[in-house]
Amino acid sequence: MTKFLVSAEEMEPIALGGAFLGTGGGGDPHIGKLMAQAAIARHGPVRVIDAEEVDDDALCVPVCMMGAPTVMVEKLPRGDEAREALHQLETFLGKKADALICIEAGGLNSTIPFAVAAATGLPLIDGDGMGRAFPELQMVSFTMHGISATPMVIADEKGNSSVINAISNQWTERLARAQTVQMGGAALVALYPMDGAQMKKGLLRNTLSLIREIGETIAAERKLNRNPAEALLSRLGGRRLFSARVIDIERRTTGGFARGKALLKGMDGDQGRHFTVEFQNEFLIARDSEGRALATTPDLICALDADGGLPITTEQLRYGLAVSFIGLPCDRQWRSQAGLDLVGPGYFGYEQRFVPVESPGETA
Amino acid sequence: MTKFLVSAEEMEPIALGGAFLGTGGGGDPHIGKLMAQAAIARHGPVRVIDAEEVDDDALCVPVCMMGAPTVMVEKLPRGDEAREALHQLETFLGKKADALICIEAGGLNSTIPFAVAAATGLPLIDGDGMGRAFPELQMVSFTMHGISATPMVIADEKGNSSVINAISNQWTERLARAQTVQMGGAALVALYPMDGAQMKKGLLRNTLSLIREIGETIAAERKLNRNPAEALLSRLGGRRLFSARVIDIERRTTGGFARGKALLKGMDGDQGRHFTVEFQNEFLIARDSEGRALATTPDLICALDADGGLPITTEQLRYGLAVSFIGLPCDRQWRSQAGLDLVGPGYFGYEQRFVPVESPGETA
Incomplete structure (x- = not known):
């Protein structure tokens, strides 16, 4: 059926x-x-x-x-x-x-x-x-x-x-x-x-139902000239991480990955603060300027253009871009030891331990 | 049968x-x-x-x-x-x-x-x-x-x-x-x-018959304390290229090949002359010091230890080793244009044209 x-x-x-x-x-x-x-x-x-x-x-x-x-x-x-x-x-x-x-x-x-x-x-x-x-x-x-x-x-x-x-x-x-x-x-x-x-x-x-619903939510909010972040959070759970503007970005392609790190300067409610986001193809770790992990792989770190509300890929990150970052809990299978061995921060070469997006704050 | x-x-x-x-x-x-x-x-x-x-x-x-x-x-x-x-x-x-x-x-x-x-x-x-x-x-x-x-x-x-x-x-x-x-x-x-x-x-x-016969010839000549070069030439045709001692060798591994070049100093009848042999896994071009090609791929450049009479691989080439080089004509299919396109000097990146081992002497 x-x-x-x-x-x-x-x-x-x-x-x-x-x-x-x-x-x-x-x-x-x-x-x-x-x-x-x-x-x-x-x-x-x-x-x-x-x-x-x-x-x-x-x-x-x-x-x-x-x-x-x-x-x-x-x-x-x-x-x-x-x-x-x-x-x-x-x-x-x-x-x-x-x-x-x-x-x-x-x-x-x-x-x-x-x-x-x-x-x-x-x-x-x-x-x-x-x-x-x-x-x-x-x-x-x-x-x-x-x-x-x-x-x-x-x-x-x-x-x-x-x-x-x-x-x-x-x-x-x-x-x-x-x-x-x-x-x-x-x-x-x-x-x-x-x-x-x-x-x-x-x-x-x-x-598939979920991505369709997310897509519909983003489209509907954009029609109303609203950033979809709030609507997505109320539908998906998870947590607003921060809104910030890219002030520096470094990229390198090693081992077949597009690796890099973006430095961002807080805006709106986050003014006066700084953040970093590390990525290897996907966003993997988001931190504040004190080094506290706000979200870590395998939890989802999703990015929306703070102006237009469209999803942002790591390739699209560029100086001056304003981004809203949202953290979502991953499927609970990924939080098992076997799951973390496959896709946790350690597999990607980071010393950072996994910290659930709902209880962040651990330093590296 | x-x-x-x-x-x-x-x-x-x-x-x-x-x-x-x-x-x-x-x-x-x-x-x-x-x-x-x-x-x-x-x-x-x-x-x-x-x-x-x-x-x-x-x-x-x-x-x-x-x-x-x-x-x-x-x-x-x-x-x-x-x-x-x-x-x-x-x-x-x-x-x-x-x-x-x-x-x-x-x-x-x-x-x-x-x-x-x-x-x-x-x-x-x-x-x-x-x-x-x-x-x-x-x-x-x-x-x-x-x-x-x-x-x-x-x-x-x-x-x-x-x-x-x-x-x-x-x-x-x-x-x-x-x-x-x-x-x-x-x-x-x-x-x-x-x-x-x-x-x-x-x-x-x-x-397979041929390699068995070559192996038997080498073994028989070695038993008689003779270098097998002469016996092999009279069986296989081809041409004695030179006998010489390795005086310098350069190696590099690039593009998955063991590439290199040996400089040799003539001995016996070749005293006073110098030679180079270029290789990429196999010996590909032998030249005299005037740059004249004595043998080129796909013709065979075979090496025997001048003392023991055993075949020498490119890895075994080392300073001081005395080597007898023999050139043999390849199968005539390899000398067609299609054959040379597949395995001629040009395929291996050399500017040298193919010169048949029986009529050598062209410079690079």
């Missing part, structure tokens, strides 16, 4: 909500939105279904982009690489997929699966593996539930592809990342093939 | 001949010899068969190591990775292999296929794809005959593997090389699956 139908027009709030839950990374969902809209115009709307509706032995497959989202703006996908990756995975498994999954509910990968769902006629399950965006492929709830990322298919726009079989999801990341680089920095993949029973254990539920 | 049988003992001349035809690269066949001897001791001798005996629809598969041969001395293969790669390729193709092929007739890859042949009971076809050693996987006669390197399986000792499908053999090289690096610098592969009819078109014939 269909939970909701997504038309070309309804991709707008989904892309907007995906940009917000991308926590500054995951890529701008714009290209994925255009791909989805073209596919929906041609094949009809996408059916989003509830996880509980899926049979335990149904084959469920996440499809997504891997690599630097910034690359895809210049190296446009041909459009059918993700379908080709899915098709090759089906051939390898000798079984047809019954439903598709979004690997992440933030950024580019919250829109690309809609394009594949429209083109194949397969339903998309309401949920994802992150509840936000993260940069590496093992950083999903599925890993914590013992679901293997492989067999995985990676395909590029030229016609090259590989079927990877690896001994761990971390090894899958290494082997797939190296090929992504050779393929020009971005590739389309189908991975974590799982049955319905596994999916019901591992999936973070209802995140 | 078996052309000849290879026992554990007969792996000795094969390894020796493989080291000679490795033209300084391709890796020391020692590890592969030990693997083959262990497999033969357990499963019995290896049958080498003539290409003409193979049915046109038989599945023929080269198996080999990919990566830096120097790595395999420290990161010993588990022993069954190549068999695992072959097995996965058979599964992917839905067809069992009927015969194995050596991808190169020089270096490590002239011995590893004997280990796989012994363990699987499959015959090895008398021939190879290079007639020597080359560093990249598209550098085989099969490429010139339009035979695709993919589907190709790459496997490591930990249990990771991939099935690659690429749009060209050059793309296969790129994608497989990137994974080899991630896998720790060396991996085992099964590639260029071809039918008997394709094999008969593409294979360079009788190179």
Whole structure:
């Protein structure tokens, strides 16, 4: 049974909500939105279904982009690489997929699966593996539930592809990342093939409904010339972190990450204070000038343009920009030791311990 | 019908001949010899068969190591990775292999296929794809005959593997090389699956017989305390280039190659002259001190220790070592324009044109 139908027009709030839950990374969902809209115009709307509706032995497959989202703006996908990756995975498994999954509910990968769902006629399950965006492929709830990322298919726009079989999801990341680089920095993949029973254990539920609602909220508030921050907080819980203007930003690309740190000067109620935000693709740690952590990964640090109210990515940070930062608690699975080992501050190389966004204040 | 049988003992001349035809690269066949001897001791001798005996629809598969041969001395293969790669390729193709092929007739890859042949009971076809050693996987006669390197399986000792499908053999090289690096610098592969009819078109014939004969000649001459250079020249044709002592050597590892240049001072009949030898894994260009090319890739530049008579690899070159250099004409396929495009001096970044070893003397 269909939970909701997504038309070309309804991709707008989904892309907007995906940009917000991308926590500054995951890529701008714009290209994925255009791909989805073209596919929906041609094949009809996408059916989003509830996880509980899926049979335990149904084959469920996440499809997504891997690599630097910034690359895809210049190296446009041909459009059918993700379908080709899915098709090759089906051939390898000798079984047809019954439903598709979004690997992440933030950024580019919250829109690309809609394009594949429209083109194949397969339903998309309401949920994802992150509840936000993260940069590496093992950083999903599925890993914590013992679901293997492989067999995985990676395909590029030229016609090259590989079927990877690896001994761990971390090894899958290494082997797939190296090929992504050779393929020009971005590739389309189908991975974590799982049955319905596994999916019901591992999936973070209802995140597609959530990003649609977030997108609708942002759009409605912007129409009223209001910054959406307050409305989002009252809907999502979480905490206003600060509003501030960027006064310095340093960036470096190391180890395949876009790393950096922004220094901000408080405005509105935060006048006279300073803040820093550290990022590696996504925003990972927000601090005040005394070094107290206000929010840390895996909790979500989301940014809105303080003037226009639109979500801000780390690439868009620039001198003089006024930003409202909001902290949201992550899915509670990420706060377990296994979750923090996968995506906590330590994995990203910070000495900072995880401090829940609802009880901040610990210094580094 | 078996052309000849290879026992554990007969792996000795094969390894020796493989080291000679490795033209300084391709890796020391020692590890592969030990693997083959262990497999033969357990499963019995290896049958080498003539290409003409193979049915046109038989599945023929080269198996080999990919990566830096120097790595395999420290990161010993588990022993069954190549068999695992072959097995996965058979599964992917839905067809069992009927015969194995050596991808190169020089270096490590002239011995590893004997280990796989012994363990699987499959015959090895008398021939190879290079007639020597080359560093990249598209550098085989099969490429010139339009035979695709993919589907190709790459496997490591930990249990990771991939099935690659690429749009060209050059793309296969790129994608497989990137994974080899991630896998720790060396991996085992099964590639260029071809039918008997394709094999008969593409294979360079009788190179396994040749390396065995070269190895036997070297061993026999060494027993008589004679340098094997003269006996090899009278058997193989080609030309004595010079005998000289290394007086300087520069090495650098760039672009995944062990590049370098040796400066040598003539001895015996070459006293008073100087020479240079440039290498990238293999010896690629030998010149006299006036800059005249004496031999150039794809012709073979083979080196023997002037004292002990054993083949010398580029890694073994060191100050003070006395070396006899021999130039041999390559298979005539390599001298076509397509062959020179694949493996001529230009591909390796040299401005030098190819000059046949039998009519040397052109300056750079």
